[in-house]
Amino acid sequence: MTDKTFPKVTVLGTGVLGSQIAYQTKIRGFDVTAYDINAEALAKARTRFVGLAKIYQQEVKGADTANTEAAATGIQLTDDLAVAADADLIIEAVPEILAVKRDIYTKLATLAPERTVFATNSSTLLPSDLVDATGRGDRFLALHFANRIWQFNTAEIMGTPQTDPKVFQRVVEFAKQIGMVPIELHKEKAGYVLNSLLVPFLNSGMALAAGGYAEPAAIDATWRIATGSPSGPFQILDVVGLTTPYNIAKNGDAAHQKLAEWLKTNYIDKGKLGRASGEGFYKYND
Ligand code: NAD
Numbered sequence: 001m002t003d004k005t006f007p008k009v010t011v012l013g014t015g016v017l018g019s020q021i022a023y024q025t026k027i028r029g030f031d032v033t034a035y036d037i038n039a040e041a042l043a044k045a046r047t048r049f050v051g052l053a054k055i056y057q058q059e060v061k062g063a064d065t066a067n068t069e070a071a072a073t074g075i076q077l078t079d080d081l082a083v084a085a086d087a088d089l090i091i092e093a094v095p096e097i098l099a100v101k102r103d104i105y106t107k108l109a110t111l112a113p114e115r116t117v118f119a120t121n122s123s124t125l126l127p128s129d130l131v132d133a134t135g136r137g138d139r140f141l142a143l144h145f146a147n148r149i150w151q152f153n154t155a156e157i158m159g160t161p162q163t164d165p166k167v168f169q170r171v172v173e174f175a176k177q178i179g180m181v182p183i184e185l186h187k188e189k190a191g192y193v194l195n196s197l198l199v200p201f202l203n204s205g206m207a208l209a210a211g212g213y214a215e216p217a218a219i220d221a222t223w224r225i226a227t228g229s230p231s232g233p234f235q236i237l238d239v240v241g242l243t244t245p246y247n248i249a250k251n252g253d254a255a256h257q258k259l260a261e262w263l264k265t266n267y268i269d270k271g272k273l274g275r276a277s278g279e280g281f282y283k284y285n286d
Contacts, residue, residue, distance in 0.1 A: 005174040006089035006117065007031055012104060014045035014077075017121055018093035020149040023052045025091075027063070027071040028178040033083050034075050042077045049075055060150050084111040089174065091143060093121040101125065102133040109135035117167055119143035123195070126188050127160045137162030143171055144192055145180070155180035156192040198236070202245060203259060205233025210262035216281045238280035242273050 007030065011022040014036045022045075026032040036042050053068035081104075084090060090108060094100055101122065108118065118140045120127060127142045134140045141159040146152040155175035159168050168184075175182040183193055191199060205223075209216050220232025237245060242263055249260035267273070267280060274280035 002177075004030060005170050005177060008033075008086055008088045010035060010083055010087035010090045012036075012090060012092045013094035014041060014048065015093065015095075016147060017145060017149075018091075019045055019048035019052065020147070021091055021093060021121065021145055022075050023049055023056075023071060024149050024180075025178050026075050027056065027067065030178070032075045033078060033087070035078055035081060035083055038079055042079060045075075045077055046072075049073075056150060081107055082111055084108050084116065085113060087112060087116050089117050089119065089171075091119045091121060096122060096124060098125060098129060101130055105130055105133035105135075109133065117141075117171065119171060121145055124190070126190060127158065127163075128188060131160050131162060138164040139167050141168060141171060142192075143175065146194065149180075153180045154183050154194065156183045156185060156194065158185040158188055158192060160188065199248065202233045202237055202240075203249070203256065205237075206245070206249075206259045206262070207255070209234070210259055234281040238275045238282055238284075240274065241276055242267050242280055 009022075009025050009030050010033045011018050011025070012035045014022065014034045018034065018036075022032050022034040034042075034045055036045055049072040053072040056063040056068045056071075057065060090112065092101065092104065094104055101120065105118065108116075112118070116136075116139070118134050118136065120130060120140075120142050121144055122130075122142060123144065127140060131137050131140055137160060141157065141163045144156040144158070146154055157168065157171055157175065172182045172184060185192060189196060205216075205219050208214055208219050214222075216232075216234040220234050223229055223232035231239075246260050246263045246268055249256040249263065252260075271277060272279045272281075275284055278284050
């Protein structure tokens, strides 16, 4: 293997995405430390890593019991942010709250050495919203992963006007080294590439069903058969879970708020939250 772009990686936040990023980076041979706020969160993190080991054994080609278990136990855990002093790359996956993110970057700005590059996994904030808190605009950018990173392995990379192009390219290389397909954005865009395509697509599907034009199953069938795609909008919505699109739509304009209301009355209030709850637009037996 070529030299590791960032030998020592620290991941901040070990929730849904942070745990996956830490685990994927570790299994690809990097030295990984994961940070979270307290002992309880760290205990949960270790449980998540053990769960990921099982998932990789079942779903990832070439993953065996030995290497998946070694990755689960090999990630160092800490609740001391001073760990930043030893990191070449810090990937931040803390809650999607501007004040929380800005606070952590302000602390990192003094704790991390010159060489350290900071990357945010934020889905809805732009790196420009955070850059002044980092104290290192040239070494800061967004590196955005998708949920179920081992399967949906895009890494969207998006800088601010201040990001050094060499740093950007090193992060592109890093993404490849951990098994991602890097998607390079030339300038900032809310929603990156994926959500810029997906959100309007899902909203269009919902508008057709909510407007009484066709049933969800018919809309999905149209999309699958006519385009060769494996899933239609409602199949995707069931996997995402209905709460996330509801929260997005509820904060939109009048048309989006109508969609939110439709989702709430017909599905969410009836406990139909998507695949994870056993029922959404479809029923699931697993
Ligand atoms: P999550 O709520 O599952 O996890 C957040 C973690 O951060 C928790 O472990 C929490 O204990 C920890 N945390 C809380 N406050 C903290 C602090 N001050 N410092 C450090 N850690 C703290 O959230 P998530 O879904 O993993 O999302 C994290 C980030 O990843 C967000 O920016 C989100 O937009 C992004 N993201 C999420 C998804 C997704 O599908 N969930 C996909 C792509 C990107």
